[in-house]
Amino acid sequence: MRRYFIYFLIVLFPWNGRAPAFSRTNSTAPPGSVESSLPLKSNSVRFAVIGDNGTGGREEYEVAQRMTEYHERVLFDFVLMLGDNLYGGSKPSDFEDKFERPYRSLLNLDVKFYAVLGNHDNPNERFYKLFNMGGAKYYTFTKGNCRFFALDSNYFDPPQYAWLEKELENASSQWKICYFHHPLYSSGAAHGPSLALRQILEPLFLKYGVNVVLSGHDHIYERTNPQKGIYYFVSGAGGQLRRGNVRKTDLTAASFDQDRSFMLVEVAEDTMYFQTISRTGKTVDSGALQRIAKSEKISALFQFKEVGLQSDQP
Amino acid sequence: LVEVPASQKPLAAPVLDEKELVRRFTERLHEYLKLHKDQENSLPALKPTEDTEKITSHQKALAEKIRRARAQAQRGQIFTPEVQQYFIGLIHNEFHGPVGRETRSSINKGEPLRGRLGINESYPDGVPLTTVPPTLLLALPKLPQELKYGIVDHDLILLDVKANLVVDLMIDVIPKS
Numbered sequence: 001m002r003r004y005f006i007y008f009l010i011v012l013f014p015w016n017g018r019a020p021a022f023s024r025t026n027s028t029a030p031p032g033s034v035e036s037s038l039p040l041k042s043n044s045v046r047f048a049v050i051g052d053n054g055t056g057g058r059e060e061y062e063v064a065q066r067m068t069e070y071h072e073r074v075l076f077d078f079v080l081m082l083g084d085n086l087y088g089g090s091k092p093s094d095f096e097d098k099f100e101r102p103y104r105s106l107l108n109l110d111v112k113f114y115a116v117l118g119n120h121d122n123p124n125e126r127f128y129k130l131f132n133m134g135g136a137k138y139y140t141f142t143k144g145n146c147r148f149f150a151l152d153s154n155y156f157d158p159p160q161y162a163w164l165e166k167e168l169e170n171a172s173s174q175w176k177i178c179y180f181h182h183p184l185y186s187s188g189a190a191h192g193p194s195l196a197l198r199q200i201l202e203p204l205f206l207k208y209g210v211n212v213v214l215s216g217h218d219h220i221y222e223r224t225n226p227q228k229g230i231y232y233f234v235s236g237a238g239g240q241l242r243r244g245n246v247r248k249t250d251l252t253a254a255s256f257d258q259d260r261s262f263m264l265v266e267v268a269e270d271t272m273y274f275q276t277i278s279r280t281g282k283t284v285d286s287g288a289l290q291r292i293a294k295s296e297k298i299s300a301l302f303q304f305k306e307v308g309l310q311s312d313q314p
Numbered sequence: 315l316v317e318v319p320a321s322q323k324p325l326a327a328p329v330l331d332e333k334e335l336v337r338r339f340t341e342r343l344h345e346y347l348k349l350h351k352d353q354e355n356s357l358p359a360l361k362p363t364e365d366t367e368k369i370t371s372h373q374k375a376l377a378e379k380i381r382r383a384r385a386q387a388q389r390g391q392i393f394t395p396e397v398q399q400y401f402i403g404l405i406h407n408e409f410h411g412p413v414g415r416e417t418r419s420s421i422n423k424g425e426p427l428r429g430r431l432g433i434n435e436s437y438p439d440g441v442p443l444t445t446v447p448p449t450l451l452l453a454l455p456k457l458p459q460e461l462k463y464g465i466v467d468h469d470l471i472l473l474d475v476k477a478n479l480v481v482d483l484m485i486d487v488i489p490k491s
Binding site for chain 1: 360361362363364366367369370372373413416417420423425439440442443444445446447448449451452456457459462475476478
C-alpha cells in the first residue's frame with residue numbers, strides 16, 4: 001500500500017485543500033513584489049492557464065494585471081486559454097476589449113496564447129492569429145518535454161476522435177497534457193462534469209497515457225484527486241465567477257470559488273509544479289504532481305478498486 | 315430568431331436501406347459543399363490574421379453569397395423525410411438510452427438558445443452554442459469539416475461553420491426535458 005502511494009502520488013500538496021508547506025496561502029502580494037512557489041528550474045516548461053476569461057469586465061483586467069506581475073518573476077512563455085475567450089460576440093471591438101487590451105502587457109512581452117473554443121466562442125476565432133490556433137478547431141504543439149492537445153469539446157465528432165487517437169499514439173513526449181472547455185470531472189454546481197464527453201475521451205486518455213487535463217466551463221477553480229491516474233483541473237474563473245458554486249465531494253482535492261483566479265504551471269522532468277492565484281494575489285492552491293507512467297496508471301486503477309478511493313487520506 | 319408554430323411531423327417516407335440513405339445524404343452534403351466552395355473561392359482566402367475586421371467581414375460576405383445562391387432553399391432539402399426518420403431513431407436512442415437523462419440535463423444546463431432559426435439565417439452572434447452530445451455525433455452520419463450539427467431548442471440544425479449559417483433543420487426532434 002505504501003509503495004502504491006509513493007508510485008501514485010509522490011508529492012501532492014495539499015490533500016483535501018490543506019495548505020502545503022511551501023504555499024503562500026492567504027498572503028496578498030503587493031504589486032511588483034510577488035513571490036512564487038514554483039522552483040523556477042532551468043530548462044523547465046512554464047505556462048499560465050486561464051479559462052472563461054473573455055468578459056471584458058474589470059475583474060478580467062485585474063487578473064490579467066496579476067498575471068503580468070507574476071510574469072516578471074516566473075517568466076512563463078505561454079498561456080493556455082480554456083475557452084469562452086470572448087463573451088457576447090466576436091466583433092473586432094470584442095477582440096480588442098476582451099483580449100488585446102487586458103493582456104496587452106503580456107502580448108508585448110511576446111507571451112503566446114493558445115486558445116480552445118468554448119460554448120460562447122464563434123468558431124471563426126480560430127482564424128485569429130493571437131489565439132495561435134492556426135485556423136484549426138483542434139490542434140497540438142510541443143514545448144520542451146510536454147505535448148499539448150487543444151481540443152474542441154463543443155463538437156467532439158468522429159474526425160476529431162480519429163485525429164486525437166493518432167496524435168496521442170504518435171506523441172513521444174514525457175508529458176501529455178490535454179485541454180478543452182468542458183470538464184470531464186467537476187464539482188461545479190452550475191454545470192458539473194460532461195459525462196457523455198467523459199465516456200468518449202477517458203478511454204483514449206487512459207490508453208495513451210495522458211497525464212493532465214485542464215478545463216473551464218464551471219466558473220470556479222478545482223483540482224481533483226487523480227481519477228484513474230490522471231490529474232484534472234478546472235480553471236474557469238479567469239473573468240467569470242460563480243461564487244460558492246463548488247459542491248465538495250471525495251473528488252475535490254482543493255478548490256476555490258470566492259474570487260477569480262488563474263494558474264501558473266512549471267513542468268520540470270517528471271514533476272509538474274502548480275500555483276493557483278486569485279485576482280487579489282492570494283495563492284489559493286499549490287503543489288507538485290509526479291508524472292504517473294501509463295503502466296502504473298493501469299495498476300493504480302485496479303488498486304483503486306481494491307482500496308476504494310482511499311488515496312485522499314494521506 | 316423567430317418563433318414559429320410548432321411541430322410539423324416528418325412526411326411519410328419510403329423505407330430505404332441505411333447505407334443507401336446515408337450515401338444519398340452524403341451526396342446532398344457534397345452538392346452543398348460545392349456551392350459553399352464556389353462562393354468562398356470568389357472571396358479573398360481567410361488565413362490566420364491579427365486583423366479581426368477581416369475575420370468578421372469574411373464570415374458576413376460568405377454568408378451573404380451563400381444566401382443569394384440558395385435563395386430558394388427550403389427546409390428538408392438535405393434533411394429529407396427519409397433522413398429525418400433515420401435521425402429521429404438515432405436521437406431517440408441517445409436521449410432515452412443509458413445516458414439519456416444526463417444528456418438532456420447537460421443540454422439544459424448549457425444555456426440553450428430558445429426559439430427557432432430559419433434556413434439561411436445566421437446563428438446569433440454572442441449566443442452560446444448548445445453542445446451536441448459526442449455520443450450522438452458518433453452515431454450520426456459524418457459531416458465534412460465545413461458543416462456541423464447543432465441544437466437550437468428542440469431542433470437539430472445543419473450549420474455552415476465558416477459562414478455561421480443555417481443550411482437545413484429538422485424541427486422538434488430533440489426531446490423536451
